[in-house]
Amino acid sequence: MSVPVRQGIPSPDWQGFSVGPLTIHAYALAILTGIAAAMWLTLRRWKARGLDPEIVWDVVMWAVPIGIIGARFYHVLITDPVGYFGPGANPVDALKIWEGGLGIMGAVAFGALAAWWVCRRNGIPLWVFADAAAPGLLLAQAIGRWGNWFNQELFGRPTTLPWGLEINPANANFPAGLPADTLFHPTFLYESLWNLAGVVLLLVLDRKFRLDGGRLFALYLIHYGVGRMLIELFLRIDPALMVLGLRVHVWTALGLVLLGIVIFIAVAMRRRRTGLETTAPPST
Numbered sequence: 001m002s003v004p005v006r007q008g009i010p011s012p013d014w015q016g017f018s019v020g021p022l023t024i025h026a027y028a029l030a031i032l033t034g035i036a037a038a039m040w041l042t043l044r045r046w047k048a049r050g051l052d053p054e055i056v057w058d059v060v061m062w063a064v065p066i067g068i069i070g071a072r073f074y075h076v077l078i079t080d081p082v083g084y085f086g087p088g089a090n091p092v093d094a095l096k097i098w099e100g101g102l103g104i105m106g107a108v109a110f111g112a113l114a115a116w117w118v119c120r121r122n123g124i125p126l127w128v129f130a131d132a133a134a135p136g137l138l139l140a141q142a143i144g145r146w147g148n149w150f151n152q153e154l155f156g157r158p159t160t161l162p163w164g165l166e167i168n169p170a171n172a173n174f175p176a177g178l179p180a181d182t183l184f185h186p187t188f189l190y191e192s193l194w195n196l197a198g199v200v201l202l203l204v205l206d207r208k209f210r211l212d213g214g215r216l217f218a219l220y221l222i223h224y225g226v227g228r229m230l231i232e233l234f235l236r237i238d239p240a241l242m243v244l245g246l247r248v249h250v251w252t253a254l255g256l257v258l259l260g261i262v263i264f265i266a267v268a269m270r271r272r273r274t275g276l277e278t279t280a281p282p283s284t
Contacts, residue, residue: 007162008183011152030147031102035064037143038136041199045132055122059129063114070110074103078248080239104141105252127214134220135202141224142195148188156185156235163189175237185235194227213267221260229253 016025039060046056076084076094079101084094115133116126148154152171158164164183167174175182201223206216232240232249241248 026150027147034140034143038140041136063111067107067111071102071107074106130217218263225256
């Protein structure tokens, strides 16, 4: 008698380990690994431009902690304010970052402010750093998304597809009223693959066209924004603030896309007015 094979992507039971009184969460490891990968790629691109690598380290020293604060602010105040400040909620939970809940859009916004300050202090235009860091940002986001897998959170609608994600029915994130064997769209995987594809796309386009002046960062905003908007619009089911009948992330992702388009067009028009070529030989 054949035993039916269970289809689906299993979610891990392991969420971290302890070192004495300190608990190291897999969610944090995914984020730190993403940050390390972004630093590596950004440093390579920065050095290839003949710039001082110490500036990258200065940006990281300020942008990472400030970006994490911004990511938490975005999650708590924009994504799910009712869950932290609504009836029956405990506002102290807003400080429990180890339980998950970071908004990448807040991280980018706050991190950009820190990067601007460091670049200004070193006499370097922000767009120089933004273009160098754009592929690394997508790489960090692609790796960091796997933290959602360990936390069994931020998955999508139920699905019968063979790559559906298994969620422990005893997990607090499991939607009420659904059968215990329900599979869900692995939105963490979709976004991770989309971001990895973006890393390759940005590197190829930059090598071919040398997209400087903020144009590569603009493409980062457009690529990430489109992917996030589609996932939020059609797949995600976790609690989120609703604005005009849509999840707030749909609007913020749309804002990133529009901002990227505006930046790209504005830079292209400025280069045309000043007589600069819109493309340049690839960097070596």
